[in-house]
Amino acid sequence: MRAETENLVDEIKQAISLLRRHLDWDEAVKRLEYLNSRAEEADLWNDPQEAQKLMRERQMLEENITGVRNLSQALEDNVGLIELGEEEGDTSVVSEAEAALKGLNDEIAARQVEMLLSGEADGNDTYLEIHAGAGGTESQDWAQMLLRMYTRWAERRGMKVDVMEVHDGEEAGIKSATLLIKGRNAYGWLKTESGVHRLVRISPYDSNARRHTSFASAWIYPVIDDTIDIDIPDSEVRIDTYRASGAGGQHVNTTDSAVRITHIPSGIVVQCQKERSQHKNRATAWDMLRARLYEEELKKREDAANATEASKTDIGWGHQIRSYVLQPYQLVKDLRTGVESTSPQDVLDGKLDAFMEAALSQRVHGSDGAEVEDLA
Incomplete structure (x- = not known):
């Protein structure tokens, strides 16, 4: 041999x-x-x-x-x-x-x-929220690029992607969106992707072809089943209904079927416009809120909770987890693990496993974080 x-x-x-x-x-x-x-x-x-x-x-x-x-x-x-x-x-x-x-x-x-995917909720399906940062059309276009990136990643792994809600940008891109990703270990794989993502490129919306920096955030929280009891008093929530809209501002229907629930103590907001039925959207939004509150409890049990909470509050400098540079050179770099790729287009087409694997390994073995304890 x-x-x-x-x-x-x-x-x-x-x-x-x-x-x-x-x-x-x-x-x-x-x-x-x-x-x-x-x-x-x-x-x-x-x-x-x-x-x-x-x-x-x-x-x-x-x-x-x-x-x-x-x-x-x-x-x-x-x-x-x-x-x-x-x-x-x-x-x-x-x-x-x-x-x-x-x-x-x-x-x-x-x-x-x-x-490494041995956490309490790692095997669950997951919700993925994308929010554009400040900067109008630039950030909204970047948010849509992130949405496509994660959709492609999920499809590469044979997972199913349902669009729960999308708020379109005024000129291009999206202001926000929520996906439900269904598949084996969906939450376990995606949980380290929560944070701010930074894009540097020559803007297609700038007639002077100047370089722009844009920010958008991803937020991941697991779908929970009926075995996990999350009690939410009615007095702690505000429920709003509004008219669902699709791409290009076209109305999905002419009734206020979309539902937004605000959890007043935490400030968490969830919304769903997937179905034509307000009743179904309300039920789904409640599930999403329970999942968000459960995810908050998981985060509190991690040593990195303070840094994670900070990343939620400000979509901008100082909170990014990864930079995607398209100009003047080609590089994607994870600022937590140091993992790099010189092929941004591949990454934006869903080739994220190397980044996820390194972040998971750091989360389990690194000195700065700890795995979630059981909530029993």
Whole structure:
């Protein structure tokens, strides 16, 4: 076996060992055995909420344990193929197995990142809000570019994107928008994207072709299910209805079907205009408000809460998490992790995984942050 291949095999073995340690392998296997036996008991669904919680835990453990076992088996199979190919002088078999090992290494790297998604709400669907900063058309156009970027990212991952509300800009772009992104670990992946995003470019709206700096913010909060009880007294909210509008100012309908709910103590505002029915939009807006308040509680349990709260209050200098420079050079740089890309167009087309992976890793392992505690 070539030295390069031996090194790759050793690297894969070490990575699998780390995955096993991260899972606390022996305890995880015992726990899965218990959950499997519990799933067969007739009284399990006497408490539906507890049953759902156990089934989610069972599914997660089963996926992780099966995944590590499959990786170990694939390593063993390909090492065997290489040895067999070398014995028989079949270079094509050796080449195919070596290529498979490189693919296996990439798969392990992706699974290591997935292992970071172990927070309480990481597996949930998520809401994504985009807000334009000060600067009129420039920032509103940038907000629309961010909206497309995250939509493309979600589509690349096979996630479903529903537009809950959009407020169009006067000339171009959007003032704000809310998406519901549905997919495995949607919140876990996106949660580190909350913050201010800065764009530097030659403005297409400036007849003198001057360079402009624009800001827009993203805000991420998880969809929550009925097992999480968030009590919101009616006295703490103000509910407004308004006429929903679509692209170009065209009215979706002629009734005040869109709903805006303001949570007075926190100042949180949510709005929905997706449906033609005011009743349905009101129900969805309540779900969104509960999700926002739950996300606020999660943030309070992180060491980085103060910095995160500050990023909400001012869409401008000093609060940005990432800069996207299109002129006079091409560079996207994350100001928290230092991760860079010299291909802004790829990033704006949804290639965000490298930035997300680094931010997740920093969040779990870095000295400046801590994972969310259970809210039990």
